[in-house]
Amino acid sequence: MHTTVGSVDTTQLLKGVLDLAVLAVLRDSDGYGYDILRRLREAGLEEVGDASVYGTLRRLFAAGLLTTYVVPSESGPHRKYYALNAAGRDQLTRSGKTWRSFATTMDALLEDRGMAA
Amino acid sequence: MTVTEQDITDYVDRVRAALADLPPAVRDELTEDLPEHLTEVAAEADGSLVDRLGEPEAYAAELRVAAGAAGPATGGRRDERIAAVVRRLRDRRDRLDVRLGPLLGYATAGEFLRLLRPAWWVLRGYLAAALIGTLGGGLTLFPRPFQSVLAGFLLLVVAIPLSVSFGRRSGELRRWPRVLNQVTAVVLVCFGLVLFQSLDQRRNDPIGYYPVENQYDQVRDVFVYDGEGRLVRNARLFDQNGAPIRLGYPDCAEPGRQDEAFRAGYPYCPEQAPFGPRSVPTPPGTPPTASPEPTATPTAQPTATPTATTEPTPQPTR
Structure with a gap:
């Protein structure tokens, strides 16, 4: 199929690193679903989908990388906060390393060809 | 706020409907705090939920992919434990497979079984x-x-x-x-x-395979009489193939000597002979169960007895 070969699609890239991105935004402070979504978008991941983030949080929780707790609020709905646990931090460290080495390789590759921006 | 509680409930219901093929537990887990999440989304900005998030079915599809619900990994920790047990059993089976293979002359038992x-x-x-x-x-x-x-x-x-x-x-x-x-x-x-x-x-089960009424069932002993009506002792019976015919049982013999009685031939119990006292006595000096006689019997006896051995000697004595 020739149609899939083309310019780099950010949503395609996101699929591979959304787990890492979600873990990363939870590194410094816990957050609830919509809050996490907002943080990702503010960090520059504009294309990230609501359902993708929500689903990713459920999956990371099911995999035992996150813990949750509910915070009641007077104004809006109760909020379910997600927090990294030890396994989540380990995963973040390992995936972070993988990403860095991958990114370095890609950078070097682009540099060699004189295509760096 | 332009989005009502009802809008959120409807949206959630449609998402859940689109995930209806998943196991109920997985679906519940995926959508349990979706209403709160959507309330949050709705509170942040104007516009309907569909404007903000797309159609519920598309949302469900994205959710499914992101949560990995297409595969078995999303079922939670209990499924993971079951998967771990299955993996261990598989490992054990594979080891056994490799170990049994050489006994059958193959690399693995599975290779043989596949044949x-x-x-x-x-x-x-x-x-x-x-x-x-x-x-x-x-x-x-x-x-x-x-x-x-x-x-x-x-x-x-x-x-x-x-x-x-x-x-x-x-x-x-x-x-x-x-x-x-x-x-x-x-x-x-x-x-x-x-x-x-x-x-x-x-x-x-013998019923149905053997005739129920065998006319020789009741036979306990066999008495052979020669042409002169004299009882023949130590007689042997054979069928057309030379196989001995065994009928009856030496009831009268002492418990330990029944084998001897079998070897001696018919009748087992000469004293129970049904006809006449004109029995043919055994040659003098040889008891009925003696061994020399049986060796000669199969071929010699039928022709030899009536003429040669029995007739001349015993007749005068009785």
Whole structure:
């Protein structure tokens, strides 16, 4: 199929690193679903989908990388906060390393060809 | 706020409907705090939920992919534990596979068993036919539905090739048909065991295999008389193949000496002879159970006794 070969699609890239991105935004402070979504978008991941983030949080929780707790609020709905646990931090460290080495390789590759921006 | 509680409930319901194929537990887990999340989304900005998030079905599809719900990994920790047990059992099976293989002369036992698969397909076809063959009849080795041998033959002709061709394509089966296939195999094997067991029992059961009334059943002893009406002692009976004919039992012999009585030949109990006292006495000096006599018997006795040995000597004495 020739149609899939083309310019780099950010949503395609996101699929591979959304787990890492979600873990990363939870590194410094816990957050609830919509809050996490907002943080990702503010960090520059504009294309990230609501359902993708929500689903990713459920999956990371099911995999035992996150813990949750509910915070009641007077104004809006109760909020379910997600927090990294030890396994989540380990995963973040390992995936972070993988990403860095991958990114370095890609950078070097682009540099060699004189295509760096 | 332009989005109402009802809008959120509707949206969640449509998402859940789009995930209806997932196991209920997984679906509940995926959507349990979706209403709160959507309330949050709705509170942040204007516009309907569909404007903000897209159609619920698309949302559900994205959720499904992101949560990895297409695969079995999303079921939670309990599923993971089960998966771990399954993995351990598989490892053990693989080790056993490799260890048993050389005993059969193959790299793995599985390699040998795979060679037997076509044989199993044939057997499976036969068992299926035999199972159908029990309809309207009993358990029979040859399928005989409603007592019709022809129908049984047709059944075999159809079932066996069908089973073989099905077996060749069984690799393409999806999960549930494959499970069904395995369950069927277990049922057929169980049926086969019952079938063979019942046939085995019938074979050991003499009724129906031997005539109920054997006219020699009641014979306890055999008395041979020669042309002159004299009782012949130490007689042997043989059939056309030279096999000894055994009738009766030496009731009168002492418990320890019955084997001797058998070897001595008929009659076992000469004193119970039904006719006359004109018994032919044994040659003088040899007791009835003596050993030299039996060696000569099979061929010599029938011709020799009446003329040579018995007649001349004993007659005058009695």
